[in-house]
Amino acid sequence: MHINWEHVVTIFIASALINNFVFSRYLGLCIFFGVTKKMETAVGMSFTFTAVMLIGAALNWVIYEYVMIPFHLGFLKIVIFIGVVAAFVQAADTIMKKVTPALYYKLGIYLALIVTNCIILAVPLINAEEHYGLFESMSLALGSGLGFSLALIIMASIREKLELADVPRSFQGLPISFVLTGLIALAFLGFSGMITL
């Protein structure tokens, strides 16, 4: 199998920065606003999310490549992908509880949130759409995971400071967070000239 390494790296950078899921595609906002109130939860979510993203994308790629394409079942992408992720996360949840209880109590609560996350679904869908190979898919997954982590950590660090800021009453809480997200998205727009796919 011929692998275009340049393409792999490009996909990684593009998905992490230029097409950052939160700041340029506005996906996964539920978790994004939910866990960024504290740095600790944001970091925990970042780790869990990236891990689930990588494994989920790999599983979905295998199933897409060796089951769905031979049977011309492209139209069932959404149903099957979300099913695969849900089954995998549930299994991971059970195994983690037994094998590493410490890790489970730290990250377990995020697993349930991830099952129905739209980025987790979007990555295999993009992989399928673009007919990426395994390495390209993994690169996209890793890039998206790290990009999401970056977004979470940036947001969490700002929101911790925001607690002390004198925000007008009508903007307190979620509204100011949305405004902030918009501003960061503007800043992320600066990455768009970096590479062209």
Place this chain on the structure above:
Amino acid sequence: MYEQLTHIFTQVLTHIVGVFFNNLLPQIGVGGSVETLEKVPWDNVVYGLVVLAALGVVFGIALAIVAARFVVKTDPKVEKVRDVLPGANCGACGFAGCMGYAEAVVGNPDVAVNMCAPGKSAVAEKIAEITGKKAEKVDPKIARVFCQGGNSLSQRKFIYTGVMDCTAAVLAAGGDKSCEYGCLGYATCMRACPFEAITMSADNLPIISKEKCTACGKCVAACPKQVIELAVESKAVVISCHSRDKGADTKKKCQVGCIACGICVRTCPVDAIKIDNNVARIDHGKCVVCGLCIRKCPTNAIRDYIPVRPKAFIDPSKCAGIDVCEKVCPVSAISGDIRSVHVVNQEKCIGCRMCESRCPKKAITMIEAPSSGAVKKPAQAQEPVTV
């Protein structure tokens, strides 16, 4: 006949299904990125059904195997204990939340059942019942405010106009109160209390509700001046001052501060009071809550959390005139000749209970009398002492 029927039936069915798939479905549209087809191929539908079913079965079996293989046995007692606990996750027990304590108390034989401060003895008994451990008596604690210098009784260094919060006020030169040990009165403790047990008096001092306070310690942690401490509730006599300034300085700054004069130390019948760093402290292990020091304190810095003290009453039919009570009474409220019935002067009696336990005939009982002029009222401006 039978074959004919089956034949017709099959044909009709095939026709209906064919119409459904070939004419209806494409018009509904498949959506997504799938190219729209004039006709949906039959095999696609069948494959789809088969693959989905197969994936479902595979995932189902895999999850079942995982669940059976990696089953974690949780002790049903843990769940029961968690249901009994208040669920405030306050951390007063020293464990990470109620679930942490539930696991520890069930799993570890050395963990006591009475560690839940908000739950008090009722919860401790229930936990003891579930875990089969011995319930020890909980000496309930309560948060006590070690300052009586409200706005009207204490001096201010400057006028503070910043954020109305103690943690903010303390950043401005240690707060606006002249006394650096006193309560700032911006109600940070009130907002920290998860049980709404703290209210602010008219004189800007926190009042802690005896009924609502669970001694979780949130206010103790929140107070930037460390004015609030947890203390055993039954030890109701408290020197409500933390000032470590010299007596003269304290007096200038606050009318009700402890000036470390030492009168209470000499008054205390059980030597429970000591002066350390210019402030008197009561050793609650020794204190008998007699309240003598309260009367003697020249600045009213000692506070009695018993609203009305019952007074001594001698039962004439039991009194044998032994005279111990007369000797023991610190305020000379008891009089009477030897071998004749003694009488308690209700005006003088301060309800210290010193005589009650000393009477060999058990002739003395404490009766709650309507408060008279003899009871010295606390000097602070705040109205009823709702403790």
